[in-house]
Amino acid sequence: MEKMNIPWLILSLQIFIFFSLNRQLAFGADTVSANQSLSGTQTIVSSGGHFVLGFFKPGNSSNYYIGMWYGKVNQQTAVWVANREIPVHDIHSSELKVSNGNLVLFNESQVPIWSTNISSSSNSVVAVLEDGGNLVLKDGPKSSTPLWQSLHHPTHTWLPGGKLSLNRRTNQSQLLTSWKNSEDPAPGLFSLELDPNGTNQYFIQWNRSEQYWTSGAWDPQTRIFSLVPEMRLNEIYNYSYVSNENESYFTCFMILLL
Ligand SMILES: *[C@@H]1O[C@H](CO)[C@@H](O)[C@H](O)[C@H]1NC(C)=O
Ligand SMILES: *[C@@H]1O[C@H](CO)[C@@H](O)[C@H](O)[C@H]1NC(C)=O
Ligand SMILES: *[C@@H]1O[C@H](CO)[C@@H](O)[C@H](O)[C@H]1NC(C)=O
Ligand SMILES: *[C@@H]1O[C@H](CO)[C@@H](O)[C@H](O)[C@H]1NC(C)=O
Ligand SMILES: *[C@@H]1O[C@H](CO)[C@@H](O)[C@H](O)[C@H]1NC(C)=O
Ligand SMILES: *[C@@H]1O[C@H](CO)[C@@H](O)[C@H](O)[C@H]1NC(C)=O
Ligand SMILES: *[C@@H]1O[C@H](CO)[C@@H](O)[C@H](O)[C@H]1NC(C)=O
Numbered sequence: 011m012e013k014m015n016i017p018w019l020i021l022s023l024q025i026f027i028f029f030s031l032n033r034q035l036a037f038g039a040d041t042v043s044a045n046q047s048l049s050g051t052q053t054i055v056s057s058g059g060h061f062v063l064g065f066f067k068p069g070n071s072s073n074y075y076i077g078m079w080y081g082k083v084n085q086q087t088a089v090w091v092a093n094r095e096i097p098v099h100d101i102h103s104s105e106l107k108v109s110n111g112n113l114v115l116f117n118e119s120q121v122p123i124w125s126t127n128i129s130s131s132s133n134s135v136v137a138v139l140e141d142g143g144n145l146v147l148k149d150g151p152k153s154s155t156p157l158w159q160s161l162h163h164p165t166h167t168w169l170p171g172g173k174l175s176l177n178r179r180t181n182q183s184q185l186l187t188s189w190k191n192s193e194d195p196a197p198g199l200f201s202l203e204l205d206p207n208g209t210n211q212y213f214i215q216w217n218r219s220e221q222y223w224t225s226g227a228w229d230p231q232t233r234i235f236s237l238v239p240e241m242r243l244n245e246i247y248n249y250s251y252v253s254n255e256n257e258s259y260f261t262c263f264m265i266l267l268l
């Protein structure tokens with residue numbers, strides 16, 4: 011397959027999905043604490059209102075997913091999905107709650123179908139939706155050390171501060187994957203990952219096998235990927251590439267232009 015030079019900005023493989031649900035803010039808060047659960051049309055909203063988390067239904071699908079979407083964009087656009095492959099159908103009897111130190115989604119039969127999967131024994135764990143689009147699990151609302159964060163587990167959208175890494179101990183690379191289609195967020199045919207062979211470049215692959223696009227290697231001098239010269243024109247993001255004995259990843263942060 012021919013290499014294509016896809017503009018940097020669509021690298022996120024973001025798919026814009028339009029939802030028709032009108033949702034009320036029943037919950038209001040930005041936190042799911044112990045003994046609280048999110049169910050039905052309840053949502054949590056980040057403190058500045060930029061991101062919302064709750065059940066959503068893509069398009070005309072009859073399946074529901076726990077997702078995060080923009081709070082200030084009229085057409086609901088999901089940026090992160092928890093249970094991508096295992097939808098629920100009845101949101102009133104399904105629950106997202108803190109259980110055994112993890113954020114866990116229970117389906118209609120109270121069977122756990124998605125979890126943050128960390129080993130934690132604390133009973134003061136809370137999940138907070140932050141204004142940068144990060145769902146953070148921490149040991150108490152005041153803790154500053156995240157136990158788990160969605161920005162380090164992106165699904166189909168790379169948000170500023172997000173991390174798509176290569177584990178250098180196992181050579182396993184994390185994937186950002188497109189949706190199957192506009193009504194099914196399960197992993198589709200396109201994926202983005204850091205080269206597991208350690209060449210410091212990202213690939214978009216088709217069906218996890220055919221190379222479709224490459225960023226070219228990271229150049230530490232110019233701080234751009236060699237085949238993405240348009241990164242030079244950027245004045246909004248500060249890019250950096252981190253590589254140590256445990257992991258490699260590229261990340262970017264918004265530069266405040268105040
Ligand atoms: C949660 O519920 C348990 C048992 O009902 C109670 O002991 C505990 O204090 C509650 N925790 C919070 C944070 O309210
Ligand atoms: C949903 O169904 C309606 C009515 O059948 C149709 O007009 C609309 O295009 C569908 N939306 C999507 C996203 O497929
Ligand atoms: C809940 O998940 C379990 C395990 O996947 C499954 O056996 C059960 O049928 C699910 N319940 C419903 C109502 O879908
Ligand atoms: C959690 O761990 C189980 C078993 O190791 C695995 O099957 C499941 O996919 C993991 N879930 C997530 C969200 O990583
Ligand atoms: C990684 O290297 C192996 C052996 O040289 C090669 O067969 C494979 O295609 C490479 N993988 C990628 C994604 O370039
Ligand atoms: C990971 O990849 C590097 C470079 O290709 C190789 O030297 C190393 O042996 C690999 N490690 C594992 C655990 O496969
Ligand atoms: C993707 O690759 C798998 C084998 O890894 C193959 O079975 C499947 O048919 C391929 N899908 C498409 C759409 O070609």
Ligand SMILES: *[C@@H]1O[C@H](CO)[C@@H](O)[C@H](O)[C@H]1NC(C)=O
Nearest residue numbers: 247248249250263264265266
């Ligand atoms: C960009 O990031 C680098 C390294 O992380 C830092 O040294 C530099 O000050 C940052 N620049 C701006 C404008 O934020």
Ligand SMILES: *[C@@H]1O[C@H](CO)[C@@H](O)[C@H](O)[C@H]1NC(C)=O
Nearest residue numbers: 178179252253254255256257
């Ligand atoms: C790599 O991981 C080890 C073990 O978790 C840790 O002690 C070390 O500080 C890590 N190195 C870096 C550069 O983060």
